[in-house]
Amino acid sequence: MTTSDDDGGSGAARRSIRVDALTRVEGEGALDLEIDGGRLTAARLRIYEPPRFFEALLRGRSHLETPDITARICGICPVAYQMSSVHAIEDAFGVRIGGPLRALRRLLYCGEWIESHALHIVLLHAPDFLGLPDGIAMARDHGDALRDGLALKKAGNEILRVLGGREIHPVSVRPGGFHRLPRRAERAALAETIAAVRDRAWRLARWTATLPVPEFERPYEFVALRHPDEYPFNEGRLISSGGLDLDIADFDAAFEEFQAPHSTALHARLRGRGAYLVGPLARYALNFDRLPGAIQNLARECGLGTVCRNPFRSIVVRAIEIVYACEEALRILAALPDDLESGAAFVPVAPRAAVGTGCTEAPRGFCWHRYEFAEDGSILTARIVPPTSQNQATIEEDLRAVAEPLLDRDDETIRIHCERSIRNHDPCISCSTHFLRLAVRRS
Amino acid sequence: MSTRPRLAVWKFASCDGCQLSLLECEDELLALAQAVEIARFAEATSTVLPGPYDVSLVEGSITTEHDARRILEVRAQSRVLVAIGACATAGGIQALRNFGDVNAFAAAVYPSPQFLATLATATPISAHVPVDLELRGCPVDKEQLLELIAALLAGRRPAVAGYSVCIECKRRANVCIAVQGTPCLGPATHAGCGAICPAFRRGCYGCFGPMETPNMPALTAQWQQAGMTPGAIRQALRMFTAAAPEFAAESERHDD
Numbered sequence: 001m002t003t004s005d006d007d008g009g010s011g012a013a014r015r016s017i018r019v020d021a022l023t024r025v026e027g028e029g030a031l032d033l034e035i036d037g038g039r040l041t042a043a044r045l046r047i048y049e050p051p052r053f054f055e056a057l058l059r060g061r062s063h064l065e066t067p068d069i070t071a072r073i074c075g076i077c078p079v080a081y082q083m084s085s086v087h088a089i090e091d092a093f094g095v096r097i098g099g100p101l102r103a104l105r106r107l108l109y110c111g112e113w114i115e116s117h118a119l120h121i122v123l124l125h126a127p128d129f130l131g132l133p134d135g136i137a138m139a140r141d142h143g144d145a146l147r148d149g150l151a152l153k154k155a156g157n158e159i160l161r162v163l164g165g166r167e168i169h170p171v172s173v174r175p176g177g178f179h180r181l182p183r184r185a186e187r188a189a190l191a192e193t194i195a196a197v198r199d200r201a202w203r204l205a206r207w208t209a210t211l212p213v214p215e216f217e218r219p220y221e222f223v224a225l226r227h228p229d230e231y232p233f234n235e236g237r238l239i240s241s242g243g244l245d246l247d248i249a250d251f252d253a254a255f256e257e258f259q260a261p262h263s264t265a266l267h268a269r270l271r272g273r274g275a276y277l278v279g280p281l282a283r284y285a286l287n288f289d290r291l292p293g294a295i296q297n298l299a300r301e302c303g304l305g306t307v308c309r310n311p312f313r314s315i316v317v318r319a320i321e322i323v324y325a326c327e328e329a330l331r332i333l334a335a336l337p338d339d340l341e342s343g344a345a346f347v348p349v350a351p352r353a354a355v356g357t358g359c360t361e362a363p364r365g366f367c368w369h370r371y372e373f374a375e376d377g378s379i380l381t382a383r384i385v386p387p388t389s390q391n392q393a394t395i396e397e398d399l400r401a402v403a404e405p406l407l408d409r410d411d412e413t414i415r416i417h418c419e420r421s422i423r424n425h426d427p428c429i430s431c432s433t434h435f436l437r438l439a440v441r442r443s
Numbered sequence: 444m445s446t447r448p449r450l451a452v453w454k455f456a457s458c459d460g461c462q463l464s465l466l467e468c469e470d471e472l473l474a475l476a477q478a479v480e481i482a483r484f485a486e487a488t489s490t491v492l493p494g495p496y497d498v499s500l501v502e503g504s505i506t507t508e509h510d511a512r513r514i515l516e517v518r519a520q521s522r523v524l525v526a527i528g529a530c531a532t533a534g535g536i537q538a539l540r541n542f543g544d545v546n547a548f549a550a551a552v553y554p555s556p557q558f559l560a561t562l563a564t565a566t567p568i569s570a571h572v573p574v575d576l577e578l579r580g581c582p583v584d585k586e587q588l589l590e591l592i593a594a595l596l597a598g599r600r601p602a603v604a605g606y607s608v609c610i611e612c613k614r615r616a617n618v619c620i621a622v623q624g625t626p627c628l629g630p631a632t633h634a635g636c637g638a639i640c641p642a643f644r645r646g647c648y649g650c651f652g653p654m655e656t657p658n659m660p661a662l663t664a665q666w667q668q669a670g671m672t673p674g675a676i677r678q679a680l681r682m683f684t685a686a687a688p689e690f691a692a693e694s695e696r697h698d699d
């Protein structure tokens with residue numbers, strides 16, 4: 001971070017702070033704060049991650065290649081892209097997946113939630129509350145929590161490896177199902193692995209509840225999927241705390257995307273209302289009643305109500321979701337038929353000229369895809385709306401709310417609080433289109 | 444001052460998956476953090492120490508003027524520079540723009556493409572600066588990554604094979620899916636993944652890029668016999684290492 005003074009042409013002394021790196025996030029971004037006469041006049045999250053043009057390079061590609069290609073949007077949550085893709089493809093071609101194949105998709109998503117949330121909790125987020133530079137530094141005084149987190153992360157990754165061959169960019173997902181189904185011995189070993197870390201998940205949740213959390217709340221409009229019976233992964237309607245309730249195909253009726261000059265990520269807003277929040281806080285608030293009673297009790301024990309509007313407490317909500325994902329994975333594994341691998345690994349998907357929409361709950365919020373296909377199943381146009389681009393506007397409002405009471409404090413204090421408030425939402429910046437560069441201008 | 448080797452991790456255009464592979468070493472992470480001094484690894488730590496660095500791991504491809512300048516600075520600060528992953532060694536999936544018109548790509552995605560600063564190409568790190576070692580894969584294999592770091596610590600060359608996925612597939616005792624009629628890039632693809640795709644009953648899609656001296660015409664002739672159209676052959680070669688010279692040249696041979 002460098003601090004400099006300049007006149008900025010206004011005649012008044014202007015102070016600017018530049019932080020060359022927002023750390024412990026995924027991707028590249030910068031933050032600009034402008035302070036004028038003791039007032040915060042602008043707070044901008046500037047994403048300068050180089051554009052990779054996925055929607056363009058998908059044009060002309062086969063539906064069979066789509067989940068492999070979209071996985072490469074993000075190394076932390078490839079499954080989210082694979083799942084939204086296959087659901088959009090199946091929607092276009094009139095296929096609905098039920099039974100064990102549907103259950104296995106939920107299981108794969110459990111793996112991604114566990115590994116991604118555990119990574120976020122112990123390696124990216126918890127150090128903020130402990131005043132440490134990184135998760136590795138937790139080994140000395142918070143070794144149990146670190147080891148719990150790493151063990152959970154490993155177990156989540158084991159789900160991805162057994163079902164998909166590897167942790168990052170698994171290879172098994174295809175339209176209609178999977179390329180190969182896990183064998184009985186593999187499933188039994190996996191169930192043992194998850195059962196062995198289940199207690200760690202409960203312990204980690206209780207530990208996150210002991211972290212010192214700032215008193216801070218915001219009146220978010222939460223948006224998440226909601227399913228009639230389940231805590232949402234792959235399916236549901238898009239609902240909001242502001243009364244929204246629509247089919248995923250009608251996304252454009254309620255939401256609009258727009259481009260801001262300061263970002264390579266498209267922003268999104270609710271038509272007529274503005275910023276909204278997706279991710280763990282939204283899912284939890286809108287789907288508390290879909291959590292098993294024991295996990296609801298754990299949430300209460302961890303100091304959460306049925307709705308949590310404190311973004312710093314998102315670390316507790318993530319931990320609760322890890323508990324849920326572990327329990328759900330065990331439930332799914334136990335319910336799979338013994339002769340699973342004797343069945344078909346996928347159902348045939350016959351392409352046709354059509355449009356399809358898919359929307360699933362990535363660890364950081366819902367990820368919406370829409371494809372228009374030619375008769376041969378090649379993509380004519382693609383649209384992908386990832387969680388981080390949806391949350392950009394809300395993150396900017398959080399930054400404003402966090403920074404405003406601190407304007408008379410030193411630049412370093414403001415920087416630390418701003419960086420923390422970004423990590424509350426754990427932006428997956430590569431998804432949305434890198435290090436945070438903070439520039440504070442005071443005049 | 445620490446006498447441990449100083450490690451830096453850098454990101455260019457990528458999905459972060461290759462550097463994330465380091466964090467996926469759950470069992471080895473703490474040992475790794477003791478064996479090397481993590482001087483710069485933005486995704487993992489807020490500690491940012493100035494160069495020079497003994498080893499730089501570089502992820503991602505070069506797609507902007509800014510990054511083309513930044514990689515020169517990274518090289519200048521690094522004793523050993525290792526390019527990790529398909530983006531850093533072959534341009535990655537975003538190198539598909541090299542076969543098209545980047546302005547058309549931008550216009551297809553952004554309402555106001557004039558706000559973007561981007562190059563017409565996505566190029567590997569070696570196209571810009573001398574690279575000491577390359578580790579393939581989309582993503583890199585974490586065992587290979589650990590082998591690379593262990594070798595660098597021991598002052599030896601890493602044991603990374605140059606042969607094809609076929610050898611790994613035989614070791615894994617997979618039944619050959621190409622023989623069963625499924626087009627597979629395994630015979631031409633660099634080893635390293637452990638032949639995952641054939642083990643999952645699908646053809647290799649070449650995410651580790653071309654092996655040393657692949658026989659591309661022989662492979663595509665076999666694909667043609669299996670019924671693949673020139674268009675399908677071209678697409679199969681244009682995936683995560685589309686700009687690797689061997690795959691790029693063969694895909695152009697199958698242009699309409």
